[in-house]
Amino acid sequence: MRERAAGLCEYCHADERWQYVRFTLDHVRARAAGGGDTPANLALSCFHCNRHKSDHASGVDPASGAAVSLFDPRAQRWAEHFRWSADRLRVEGVTPVGRATVVALRMNRERVLAVRGADLSVGRHPPPGDPVADDAREAD
Numbered sequence: 001m002r003e004r005a006a007g008l009c010e011y012c013h014a015d016e017r018w019q020y021v022r023f024t025l026d027h028v029r030a031r032a033a034g035g036g037d038t039p040a041n042l043a044l045s046c047f048h049c050n051r052h053k054s055d056h057a058s059g060v061d062p063a064s065g066a067a068v069s070l071f072d073p074r075a076q077r078w079a080e081h082f083r084w085s086a087d088r089l090r091v092e093g094v095t096p097v098g099r100a101t102v103v104a105l106r107m108n109r110e111r112v113l114a115v116r117g118a119d120l121s122v123g124r125h126p127p128p129g130d131p132v133a134d135d136a137r138e139a140d
Contacts, residue, residue, distance in 0.1 A: 001025060005044035006127075010073035011053065012091055012107045013082075013127050014046045018119055021047050028074055030055035043073045048112070052105040059100035071101040083131040089116045092133060 002023075007016045009023060016023045026045035029035030032055050045053070053070065061068050071081055081098035082091050091107040093099030102108065119125035126132065 001039065001042060001044050004039075005073075008044070008127055009046035009049050010043040010078070011045055011049040011071065011101065011105055012112070013078065013130060014049075014112070014115075015119075015124065015127060016044070016046075018115075018124060019046065023047070024050050026050045026053060028072055029057065033057065040074055048109070049105045049107070056104060059104035061096035061100045062103055063099055064096060066096060068096045068100045070104055071097050079129075079131050083133055084126045086133040088120055088126050088132060089113050 002016070008014065009016070011026075023044050023046050025042045026049070027035045027037075028041050028043050031037075035041045056070060058067050058069050060066070071078075076097070081093060081095045081101070083094055084090070085092050089108075090113065091102050093102040116125050
């Protein structure tokens with residue numbers, strides 16, 4: 001699982017190498033909702049994303065108010081739903097699924113912003129290849 005995820009939380013893209021607590025396996029579809037323990041239903045997840053996701057499968061898109069499914073790392077690509085803010089500290093949802101997931105999993109809580117800032121200052125954030133808001137503007 002760690003290799004498949006390249007050592008990143010498959011939700012917030014935190015890098016396990018720089019964390020104090022080993023990441024856990026999240027059931028993308030909760031066991032209580034019929035999800036199994038197969039690799040096709042498991043995602044590498046930091047403690048905080050796993051705790052906030054819990055058994056939730058949907059959330060609310062703050063832009064539209066609509067209920068939408070949360071991000072599914074087994075069926076969707078991170079870069080299609082998220083990007084880093086121009087300052088590279090905040091995860092931004094760029095689709096309804098992305099926006100709802102950012103809110104539901106509290107991906108931009110104050111403490112994680114401080115950790116990302118420290119990692120950015122020593123060149124280990126954001127993960128290589130992740131889209132960044134100013135990069136997206138340059139591509140237009």
